[in-house]
Amino acid sequence: MAQQAPQVKPKSSAPIIIIGVVLIAVVLIGWYMISGSKPAQGNNNARPTTANANKPAVNPATAPPGANPPNFAGGVNASVVVEEFADFQCAACAGANPTMNEIKSMFGSRIKFVFRNYPLAIPQHDKAYDAATAVEAAGMQGKFWEFQSQLFNNQKEWSSNPNYKQMWNDYAKNLGLNVDKFTTDMAGLATKGRVDADMARGRGLGVTSTPSVFINGVLVDFNSMTVAGLKGLIDAELAKGSAPSAPAAASPASK
Amino acid sequence: MLSMVPRTWLAIAAIVVALAGLADSVYLTAHHYTAEPVPCSLIEGCEMVLTSQYAEFQGIPVALIGALGYFIAFSLALLTIYGYRTWPLFGIQVTIMAIVSAVLVYIQAAWIGAFCQFCLISAATSMLLFLIFIVSLFVRNNFVTPETDQ
Numbered sequence: 001m002a003q004q005a006p007q008v009k010p011k012s013s014a015p016i017i018i019i020g021v022v023l024i025a026v027v028l029i030g031w032y033m034i035s036g037s038k039p040a041q042g043n044n045n046a047r048p049t050t051a052n053a054n055k056p057a058v059n060p061a062t063a064p065p066g067a068n069p070p071n072f073a074g075g076v077n078a079s080v081v082v083e084e085f086a087d088f089q090c091a092a093c094a095g096a097n098p099t100m101n102e103i104k105s106m107f108g109s110r111i112k113f114v115f116r117n118y119p120l121a122i123p124q125h126d127k128a129y130d131a132a133t134a135v136e137a138a139g140m141q142g143k144f145w146e147f148q149s150q151l152f153n154n155q156k157e158w159s160s161n162p163n164y165k166q167m168w169n170d171y172a173k174n175l176g177l178n179v180d181k182f183t184t185d186m187a188g189l190a191t192k193g194r195v196d197a198d199m200a201r202g203r204g205l206g207v208t209s210t211p212s213v214f215i216n217g218v219l220v221d222f223n224s225m226t227v228a229g230l231k232g233l234i235d236a237e238l239a240k241g242s243a244p245s246a247p248a249a250a251s252p253a254s255k
Numbered sequence: 256m257l258s259m260v261p262r263t264w265l266a267i268a269a270i271v272v273a274l275a276g277l278a279d280s281v282y283l284t285a286h287h288y289t290a291e292p293v294p295c296s297l298i299e300g301c302e303m304v305l306t307s308q309y310a311e312f313q314g315i316p317v318a319l320i321g322a323l324g325y326f327i328a329f330s331l332a333l334l335t336i337y338g339y340r341t342w343p344l345f346g347i348q349v350t351i352m353a354i355v356s357a358v359l360v361y362i363q364a365a366w367i368g369a370f371c372q373f374c375l376i377s378a379a380t381s382m383l384l385f386l387i388f389i390v391s392l393f394v395r396n397n398f399v400t401p402e403t404d405q
Contacts (some may be wrong), residue, residue: 015337019350023275026326033285090295120295124307124367148261160308187364 043136063204066116067136067194075109080216082111082230086200087116087210088131089159092222096211101149102227103234110236115148116198118210130186132195134168137185141177142211148253151176172249262394266335269345269387273329276380280325281371283318304371309362314323317359321377324352346388353385 086093104113117135119128123184136146148170148182151158158164165183172182185191205214214222217231224233286305304310310317331345356378363370 012337015333016329019331022329023326026277026322030281030285033282036287069318087295092295122295125295135308156308235303 023163062116063133064197064200066114066201067197070114070116070198071136071139072112072114073145074107074112076112078110078112078242080107080111080234081214082234083114083116083212083214085116085198085205085207085210085212086117087120087125088129088135088148088151089125089128089157090120091155093211094155095182096225097149097152099227103230106227106231107234110238115144116200116202117195117206118199118212119195127159128231129195130165130197132169133186133191134182136171136194137182137188138175138177140185140191141181143172143175143177146175147171147177207232208246227234261337262391265387265391265394266332266342268350269332269384270329270336272380272383272387273325273332276377276384277322277325278347279376279380280318281375284316284322287316287318298389304363304367304369304374307367308360309367314376315359318377321352324348324355325380328352331381342388342391346391349384349388350379352381 006248013200084095084096090093100137101117102110102112107113116131119132121129135144135147135151138144149166152165154171158167161167167177169183172179202212205212205219209222211222211225213225213230216237221228221234224230283305287310312320328348330341331341331348334341335345359374360378363374
């Protein structure tokens with residue numbers, strides 16, 4: 001029997017076609033998944049989700065008062081108190097900040113908007129406590145809200161930068177703060193005391209995640225933290241004309 | 256006649272595993288672009304991983320990079336079956352993927368402090384691809400080894 005010539009598998013264009021088909025299929029499926037689950041435009045105008053918005057705080061009446069005076073905007077004696085607990089390394093808090101700013105602008109002195117520091121003690125938020133003391137230090141020079149915006153707006157940059165404190169010093173300098181005083185205050189007991197007091201209040205109210213928002217002592221569902229959602233809840237409280245059930249602090253001071 | 260050597264089956268297994276990893280990565284990529292913000296929590300969870308700063312590399316979702324890696328692995332394994340000499344490239348590819356996966360698991364454990372199940376599935380498929388390649392090194396026959404009737 002004559003020896004048969006070795007048969008080498010011929011190279012085919014079939015795999016190229018298969019690869020192309022798979023690539024197209026993957027791109028189409030991915031595109032469908034992304035475009036199919038995009039939230040509708042105008043999400044901020046979505047109806048307020050009130051189903052879970054009436055959860056009572058754990059203990060609003062006896063919760064620790066928090067930093068006194070609190071960092072707040074709006075009317076000192078407003079009947080509606082909006083109290084936000086936030087963490088400066090929390091992406092959701094940074095995402096919610098424009099909403100909170102809009103609420104502050106929208107209602108002005110008709111509400112009292114209180115900001116509470118609530119740095120979460122989790123590994124990926126390793127700079128959150130320092131950030132809270134930094135914003136308190138800026139507050140001591142009258143630039144609390146400005147510095148707060150700087151931290152939220154540049155969250156990704158400083159969160160991933162080992163020289164984050166230098167970045168904060170630059171923010172302070174740009175805001176016209178006395179940087180030496182800022183750094184001294186940031187490391188001081190006074191700012192830590194205020195942060196700790198806010199955290200104690202948060203724990204007393206049962207805060208386990210950020211941002212957490214209370215309207216007159218009632219926890220707002222996270223899904224309602226849209227401009228429309230918060231507006232609806234605040235309007236309802238204003239209509240009641242009720243006094244706050246969980247005052248933010250005994251003797252507030254304006255910022 | 257070409258022999259149906261075990262290594263062919265390893266390549267088929269590699270294709271199947273790579274497609275599974277690709278599907279997982281595409282899901283994670285879609286999730287990355289569509290996930291609505293979730294609150295940060297003291298409770299560990301998948302969202303914590305997917306929304307962490309480590310979910311992107313140079314602004315590109317890690318899941319998308321993973322999807323590309325699985326697609327390349329799939330392509331190289333498929334080409335191998337059709338006689339192309341791409342198995343060594345497949346080996347390099349899956350070795351890199353296994354190393355990256357190990358690093359990502361370490362980041363979840365040590366830096367984020369939370370695990371994402373879908374990320375762990377991806378790590379498992381990467382390791383499996385690497386294992387398939389290692390096993391293939393100990394299989395004698397090659398895909399394109401010609402056989403004669405002698």
